[in-house]
Amino acid sequence: MQNYTILVVDDVLENIKIVSSVLKQAGYTAHTSQNGRDALRMASQVDYDLILLDVSMPEMSGLEVCRFLKADAKTHAVPVIFLTADQTQKTLEHAFKVGGVDYIKKPLYPKELLSRITTHLKIKEYERTLEEKIQEKTRQIQNTQIQLTYMLGGIAEGHSIETHLHVKRVSKFCYSLALLYGLSEEEARLIKDASSLHDVGKLGVDNRILHKEEKLTDKEFDTIKKHTTIGANMLKNSELPLFQAARTICLEHHEKYDGTGYPRGLKENDIHIYARIVAIADVFDALLHARSYKKRWSIIDVLEYLRQMRGKQFDPRLIDLFFANIDTFMKIYNIDLEKERATKTPQEEKISLKEGFFDLFFRKKQKEKVS
Numbered sequence: 001m002q003n004y005t006i007l008v009v010d011d012v013l014e015n016i017k018i019v020s021s022v023l024k025q026a027g028y029t030a031h032t033s034q035n036g037r038d039a040l041r042m043a044s045q046v047d048y049d050l051i052l053l054d055v056s057m058p059e060m061s062g063l064e065v066c067r068f069l070k071a072d073a074k075t076h077a078v079p080v081i082f083l084t085a086d087q088t089q090k091t092l093e094h095a096f097k098v099g100g101v102d103y104i105k106k107p108l109y110p111k112e113l114l115s116r117i118t119t120h121l122k123i124k125e126y127e128r129t130l131e132e133k134i135q136e137k138t139r140q141i142q143n144t145q146i147q148l149t150y151m152l153g154g155i156a157e158g159h160s161i162e163t164h165l166h167v168k169r170v171s172k173f174c175y176s177l178a179l180l181y182g183l184s185e186e187e188a189r190l191i192k193d194a195s196s197l198h199d200v201g202k203l204g205v206d207n208r209i210l211h212k213e214e215k216l217t218d219k220e221f222d223t224i225k226k227h228t229t230i231g232a233n234m235l236k237n238s239e240l241p242l243f244q245a246a247r248t249i250c251l252e253h254h255e256k257y258d259g260t261g262y263p264r265g266l267k268e269n270d271i272h273i274y275a276r277i278v279a280i281a282d283v284f285d286a287l288l289h290a291r292s293y294k295k296r297w298s299i300i301d302v303l304e305y306l307r308q309m310r311g312k313q314f315d316p317r318l319i320d321l322f323f324a325n326i327d328t329f330m331k332i333y334n335i336d337l338e339k340e341r342a343t344k345t346p347q348e349e350k351i352s353l354k355e356g357f358f359d360l361f362f363r364k365k366q367k368e369k370v371s
Contacts, residue, residue, distance in 0.1 A: 004121055005029040005046065009039040009062065010054040010083060015108070019052060019083075022110045028117075036060030040068055043075050050121060053100075055084040055091065063098050070099035079120045083108065166285055167196045172332050173281035180321045180328075181273065194245035195278045198253050201231025228254055228263050245274055253278045256313045268315075276315040280306070280322065283313075288333065 006028050008019045016032045023030040031046065033039040036057055043051065051069070055062040062082055069075045082095045085106040095103055101123075104116055175192035183191070202210060205227050209220050216224065231250030235243045252266060252275030259267030271279075287305065290296040297305075303323075310319040322329060 003027070003029060004049040005031065006117070007031050007033065007039065007042060007046070007048045007051045009033045009036070009051065009057075009065065011035060011057040012054075015054070015083070015106075018108060019113065022113055023117075026114055026117075036062070036065040039065055043069060043078070044072070048075075048078050049124065050117060051078055051080045052104075052117075053080050053082055055082050055086055055095065055103075063094055066095075066098045066100055079124055081116060081120060166289065169285050169332060170198070170278070170281045171195050173284065173329060174277050176325075176328050176332070177277050177281065177318060177322065180325055181277070181318065183273070190241060190245050191249075191274050191277060194242055194249055194274065195281065197231065197235070197243075197246040198249045198278050198282060199227060199231070200234060200246070201227035201229070201250055203234075204230035225254070225262050228252075248272045249274050249278050251275075253282060255279070257315050258312045261313070271315075276318060280314050280318055284329075 006023055008016055008023070008030055009032075010016050010019070011034050013034065016034065020030040020032055031042060031048070033042055037060055039051075039053070053062040053065060057065075062084075066080050066082075069078065069080060076099075079101045080099060082100045082103040083106060084091065084095070084103055087105060092103060101120055102116055104113060171192045174195040175188050178188035178191050179185070202224075205224055209216070209223055212220070228251055232247050235247035235250065238244065238247075249272075251263070252271050255261035255264065255266040255271045255275060256279075257268055257271070257276070259265050261271075284302060284306065287297045287302045288299065306314065306319055306322065310316045
């Protein structure tokens with residue numbers, strides 16, 4: 001039998017002795033208190049499985065104590081059984097109204113006492129087990145949703161291994177940048193998973209346009225731009241937080257900080273933070289890897305592009321966080337910046353990883369201000 005801990009509250013010492021003796025003989029751990037305030041203090045410090053509470057006590061009645069217990073997040077779920085000699089209808093109704101699950105008439109009979117206690121402990125254990133099963137099923141459903149988003153996101157990006165990997169890399173990038181920005185772990189995980197659907201609207205765009213190697217015509221580019229609204233419309237009827245976040249990302253990740261993006265020309269903080277984060281992750285990853293219509297950019301060229309687009313295409317605060325924590329993002333891509341720099345000019349070789357590119361960026365900004 002599980003070792004349950006029960007709090008017994010009664011202002012009459014003899015009653016406490018009787019109940020405690022019965023509980024201990026049955027294998028339960030009994031804690032005792034002779035007044036309401038002390039009982040509330042004890043309940044705040046110990047996780048009780050059940051509370052036996054006398055109704056009529058001086059200073060603070062059992063009914064008042066129960067009302068406080070049910071208002072406290074720590075104790076609201078602990079079952080309370082009242083012990084009472086007052087069997088009037090009004091008292092019993094009040095006892096259930098303040099949150100009691102049962103009452104036992106005084107004088108107390110050991111067999112009845114144990115029977116009621118056992119019943120309510122079994123109910124509590126059943127509820128706990130049921131809650132665990134519900135949580136586990138909920139986790140399974142959520143994991144299934146997440147797996148489906150990554151699968152769908154990979155399909156939307158194309159039918160190659162590289163484009164599926166793009167989805168995974170972008171999600172990791174978003175998670176890291178979201179935490180650095182100050183979002184909670186929960187929100188960071190949400191954007192991590194929702195970002196996988198940022199281009200799901202491409203499912204509604206002709207593959208011949210998506211993978212065209214030649215330069216797109218203006219009409220074709222306008223067609224591609226529709227993937228933002230197509231994706232948002234695909235997700236608009238879902239009330240799940242994951243898909244609501246994904247809808248926002250779909251619609252806004254091609255907006256630009258200076259207001260020159262699409263589809264709505266939003267600017268600065270009018271663009272949702274989720275979309276501002278994904279915008280950087282998506283462009284960084286896309287430029288760093290080859291596609292059917294473009295060659296891979298060098299990491300130095302990609303970083304220079306991000307620097308140039310600070311405050312134009314991208315949120316300047318996010319760009320600063322990216323460069324200040326550049327090691328974190330390079331690990332996602334297994335990139336050694338020092339080796340990459342060694343392939344460039346002698347001037348670039350002298351620039352160290354942390355004092356280099358980021359400081360060079362600010363030195364350039366200072367020169368721009370002076371000139």
